[in-house]
Every structure is written in structure tokens, then in C-alpha cells.
Amino acid sequence: MSTPMEYYRSIPPVTKTYAVVCLLTTAAYHLDLYDPRSIALFYSDIFKKFQVWRFITPFFFLGPFSLPFALRLLTILVYGVQLERGPYDKRTADLAWMYIFGAMTLLVIAAIPYLWHPFTGPCVVYVLVYNWAREFPNARVNVHGLFELKIC
Incomplete structure (x- = not known):
């Protein structure tokens, strides 16, 4: 069994960066370092x-x-690592561009008043899951250890 530090070191760079920044943003919020x-x-x-x-x-x-x-952080770690070690292996810039393009698209969508939301972090998680599902169309998904689904 690996230690937490070994697991942290094994996470690919794009996934690690996004997960750590999300974790630090929430930690800073709980330390009252900023107002959301x-x-x-x-x-x-x-x-x-x-x-x-x-x-x-x-x-x-x-x-x-x-x-x-x-669950959102776990989703980032599981699916981000699978993408970065699978289809985006040796294509770190392409994965970073996927995040940037998804974020820009969400900014455009948020300009529509009915679709606006002040925090779009959860939406980026959905962008990641969508991309993962497109890259692994025949994968079996384990839903929180309760049951397994096959993506069509």
C-alpha cells in the first residue's frame, strides 16, 4: 500500500494542479481568508x-x-488521472486546453441570465466527466461502490 505522499506524487500534473487549487480555494474559504x-x-x-x-x-x-x-474532488482525481494517463498521455497541453476551452464555453453560457451561476467549478467537473465518457465509450462505471453501469 502506498503512502499519501506517494499517491500525491503519482498524480499527473494537470489533474494535480486543478485538484490542489480547488482544495486550497475551499480551505481558504473555511479559514475565512476571503468572502465567496x-x-x-x-x-x-x-x-x-x-x-x-x-x-x-x-x-x-x-x-x-x-x-x-x-465527491467532486474524487471525480476530478479519478477521471482526470484516467484521461491524463490514457488518451492524453504525452499530450499534457491538449488536456490543459480541454479545461480552458470548457471554462471559456461555460463563461459564454453563464452570460445567458437563465443559465448563470456564480460558481462554475462543479460544471468543470461535468466537462471532465463528459470528455472521459467520450474517450471511454465502452467503460463500466462504478457508482460510489453501490452498483455498476455500462456507458452506451
Whole structure:
């Protein structure tokens, strides 16, 4: 059995970077280092107050420490590692571009008032899962250890 440090070192770079930044963003929130409204995606603040960091920061907040947060982080680690070691092996820039393209698409979608959400981190997880499902169309998915599904 490997130690946590060995597991951490074994995670490929893009997945590791995104997971660590998401974890640190949530940890900083719980330490009251920032108010979540200061990193949320508010287009009015971006264009009127020139707070351009709001284009980037909403993608790293997966919510407070909770079961949904843990499941999202686990999803990033499981599917991100499979993508980075499988179809994106030796193609790190392509995987990073997938994240960037997904984020830009989510920014465009969030400009539609009915589809807007202040934090788009969970949506990036769905982009990752969608890409994984496209790359592994015949894979069997284990749903939290309860049952197995085959992707059609």
C-alpha cells in the first residue's frame, strides 16, 4: 500500500494542479481568508469595477467542505488521472486546453441570465466527466461502490 505522499506524487500534473487549487480555494474559504462573493462570477463587477479575476476564480470553488465537495474532488482525481494517463498521455497541453476551452464555453453560457451561476467549478467537473465518457465509450462505471453501469 502506498503512502499519501506517494499517491500525491503519482498524480499527473494537470489533474494535480486543478485538484490542489480547488482544495486550497475551499480551505481558504473555511479559514475565512476571503468572502465567496469576492470570487464569484458577476459580470457587472467585471465590466464596471474591472475585477477581471472573476473570469478565472469561479472555476476553482467546488463548494464548502462537504460530501458533494469530496465527491467532486474524487471525480476530478479519478477521471482526470484516467484521461491524463490514457488518451492524453504525452499530450499534457491538449488536456490543459480541454479545461480552458470548457471554462471559456461555460463563461459564454453563464452570460445567458437563465443559465448563470456564480460558481462554475462543479460544471468543470461535468466537462471532465463528459470528455472521459467520450474517450471511454465502452467503460463500466462504478457508482460510489453501490452498483455498476455500462456507458452506451
